[in-house]
Amino acid sequence: MNSTPFANLRVGIGLRVPHYRHILEEKPVCDWFEIISENFMVDGGRPLAVLDQILEQYRVVQHGVSMYFGNADPINREHLKKLKRLVKRTNTPWLSDHLCWGSVNGRYSHDLLPIPYTMSVAKHTAQKIRQAQDFLEVPICVENVSSYAEFKQNEMTEWEFLSEVVERADCGILLDVNNIYVSSQNHDFDPFDYLRAVPHHRVGQIHIAGHRRYDDIILDTHDHPVPDPVWALYAEAIQHCGHVSTLLEWDDSIPSFDEVHAEALKANQFIHDHDLVPA
Amino acid sequence: MTSCPPKLQTLADLRELQHTMATALMSPLTRDDSLRASFKDSAQALIKPRAKLGSFDRLEIYARQYWFRLLDCLYDDYPGLRALLGEKRFHHLSRAYLAAHPSESWTLRNLGRHLEAFIREQPKLTGTKQRIAIDVARFEWAQVLAFDEAALKPLNIDKLLGSDPATLTLKLQPHVSLLALDHAIDDWFIAVRNTTQGSRSEASNARIESRAPSKTKRVPLPKPQKLWLVVHRSGTDIYFKRLDREAWLLLHSLSEGKTLLTAIESALADATFDRDWSAQVREWFQSWAALGWFTH
Numbered sequence: 001m002n003s004t005p006f007a008n009l010r011v012g013i014g015l016r017v018p019h020y021r022h023i024l025e026e027k028p029v030c031d032w033f034e035i036i037s038e039n040f041m042v043d044g045g046r047p048l049a050v051l052d053q054i055l056e057q058y059r060v061v062q063h064g065v066s067m068y069f070g071n072a073d074p075i076n077r078e079h080l081k082k083l084k085r086l087v088k089r090t091n092t093p094w095l096s097d098h099l100c101w102g103s104v105n106g107r108y109s110h111d112l113l114p115i116p117y118t119m120s121v122a123k124h125t126a127q128k129i130r131q132a133q134d135f136l137e138v139p140i141c142v143e144n145v146s147s148y149a150e151f152k153q154n155e156m157t158e159w160e161f162l163s164e165v166v167e168r169a170d171c172g173i174l175l176d177v178n179n180i181y182v183s184s185q186n187h188d189f190d191p192f193d194y195l196r197a198v199p200h201h202r203v204g205q206i207h208i209a210g211h212r213r214y215d216d217i218i219l220d221t222h223d224h225p226v227p228d229p230v231w232a233l234y235a236e237a238i239q240h241c242g243h244v245s246t247l248l249e250w251d252d253s254i255p256s257f258d259e260v261h262a263e264a265l266k267a268n269q270f271i272h273d274h275d276l277v278p279a
Numbered sequence: 280m281t282s283c284p285p286k287l288q289t290l291a292d293l294r295e296l297q298h299t300m301a302t303a304l305m306s307p308l309t310r311d312d313s314l315r316a317s318f319k320d321s322a323q324a325l326i327k328p329r330a331k332l333g334s335f336d337r338l339e340i341y342a343r344q345y346w347f348r349l350l351d352c353l354y355d356d357y358p359g360l361r362a363l364l365g366e367k368r369f370h371h372l373s374r375a376y377l378a379a380h381p382s383e384s385w386t387l388r389n390l391g392r393h394l395e396a397f398i399r400e401q402p403k404l405t406g407t408k409q410r411i412a413i414d415v416a417r418f419e420w421a422q423v424l425a426f427d428e429a430a431l432k433p434l435n436i437d438k439l440l441g442s443d444p445a446t447l448t449l450k451l452q453p454h455v456s457l458l459a460l461d462h463a464i465d466d467w468f469i470a471v472r473n474t475t476q477g478s479r480s481e482a483s484n485a486r487i488e489s490r491a492p493s494k495t496k497r498v499p500l501p502k503p504q505k506l507w508l509v510v511h512r513s514g515t516d517i518y519f520k521r522l523d524r525e526a527w528l529l530l531h532s533l534s535e536g537k538t539l540l541t542a543i544e545s546a547l548a549d550a551t552f553d554r555d556w557s558a559q560v561r562e563w564f565q566s567w568a569a570l571g572w573f574t575h
Contacts, residue, residue: 038385038386041386042388042427042428043427043428043429043453044427044428044429044430044453044454044512045425045426045427045428045430045454045512045515046426046427046515047427048427049514049515050515066385066386071297072290072291072293072294072297073294076385079385101297103301103385104294104297104298104301105294105298105301106383107301107305107381107382107383108381108382108383108384108385109301109304109305109341109345109382110345110348110349110382110387111304111341111344111345111348113297113300113341116287116293116296118287120287120288120289120290120293121287121293124290124293148332148337148340148341149325149326149327149334149337149338149340149341150326150327151296151325151326151327152285152324152325152326152327153284153285153286153287153296153325154327186331187329188329188330216331216332216336217331217332217340219340
């Protein structure tokens with residue numbers, strides 16, 4: 001990856017059902033929307049009708065939750081074909097999915113389960129990302145997930161694993177700074193070590209989000225504004241990665257479009273502050 | 280209990296690790312939503328303990344997320360069945376169903392695919408309401424299909440003029456479902472929908488708590504009544520429409536690949552002579568064609 005295929009689209013939000021009516025009727029200004037690919041990998045009906053109206057007005061980037069690059073099972077060709085049909089419909093400049101596994105022997109967890117961080121698994125995962133990228137003919141970014149468990153079989157840190165995979169797959173990173181924070185709290189590591197270690201030139205997109213803190217665990221709930229420690233990581237991330245497309249995820253207890261968008265636009269202050277720092 | 284390799288050297292090792300973890304996640308939770316104690320060995324073989332939480336507790340988080348997410352999905356997709364059985368019995372049915380039929384699709388949209396068959400196979404779970412529950416499950420699955428199945432290019436019926444009905448076959452749109460029911464589910468469902476509070480929310484990845492039951496006013500049970508129903512989509516909206524028995528039989532025969540002539544003959548085999556069936560069939564076809572139900 002000599003030059004980045006990931007343009008800076010500025011600040012967007014995740015497209016969610018409660019906002020459909022507002023967006024379609026009011027056509028608010030928004031730099032871009034991220035869609036959950038699986039919600040639109042259907043053959044007809046309201047999902048595609050809404051999507052087509054959104055595509056007339058806005059830039060859309062696809063984000064998936066079921067490619068499961070870390071599965072031991074081979075990549076699902078039928079799934080890829082459906083995904084490619086959607087890629088052609090949206091003209092997404094890249095697409096992202098998670099560095100995780102989620103199904104085995106044909107049974108699906110519908111979760112983003114952590115991968116065991118070993119060299120052999122990194123090679124296997126990278127190979128599957130390459131296969132998907134070749135088939136889909138669009139650049140792929142893989143996202144670091146929040147996790148609540150680490151495998152005893154791990155041979156390296158998560159950020160070493162992420163770096164190994166993306167270098168081998170020659171793909172981008174969707175750096176989720178909320179996920180880094182959540183995992184750092186759950187597994188007792190310094191999130192800034194993580195941020196400093198990943199290959200910054202491969203970061204094509206950043207996710208920000210809120211989470212929920214329990215007594216002994218933090219869960220990646222996407223049901224709150226972005227908390228200060230996550231903004232601090234975001235500020236550090238753009239110091240390293242420069243201007244990168246940024247997206248706020250808000251998936252539960254979703255407030256109004258204006259409230260979600262205003263939360264996302266707080267990112268501009270950090271981008272502005274970054275620009276004021278002499279190189 | 281499944282073993283788990285201490286070191287991952289091959290793809291088979293990775294598969295074994297994932298199988299071990301998936302087996303734990305997909306096994307039914309205890310009554311108090313805990314992971315079964317029998318998975319302690321699996322947890323210890325898989326997951327690093329840390330000061331705040333041990334291996335078992337960490338595995339349990341994922342198990343709860345799995346169950347709560349899938350239960351939420353059935354809860355959203357089957358409001359009628361929920362109203363019919365009551366929250367507690369519906370929850371019990373859902374847990375038993377998911378234990379017998381874990382998700383086999385990348386999309387949760389297909390989760391209820393086997394629910395009707397499961398209700399037939401497990402009569403104790405729905406008790407005296409089994410027959411109504413079967414009708415409701417069929418009706419709600421038809422709505423899932425009507426929501427996002429394809430609408431293929433509709434057939435222009437005028438272009439079929441002159442075709443030989445003895446060889447002509449017509450296909451129905453994938454979003455069209457034909458249901459022969461034993462209860463007046465359609466009117467009942469509208470009454471339920473009008474009294475149910477709350478609506479589907481966007482699913483987030485994390486699920487740590489069971490959803491609190493919504494408040495549904497009690498609606499009288501649907502009356503026994505033979506119902507010939509079609510569930511379909513027009514534009515982006517889902518509709519259901521009662522049909523005459525003969526009309527339903529005609530469409531059903533066509534959907535099974537019978538020729539137009541055979542379909543008409545079998546539909547009208549028991550018809551009385553007090554109607555002008557020729558005019559009636561023509562009128563049906565005009566209406567169905569206007570709705571775009573036929574395709575190549």
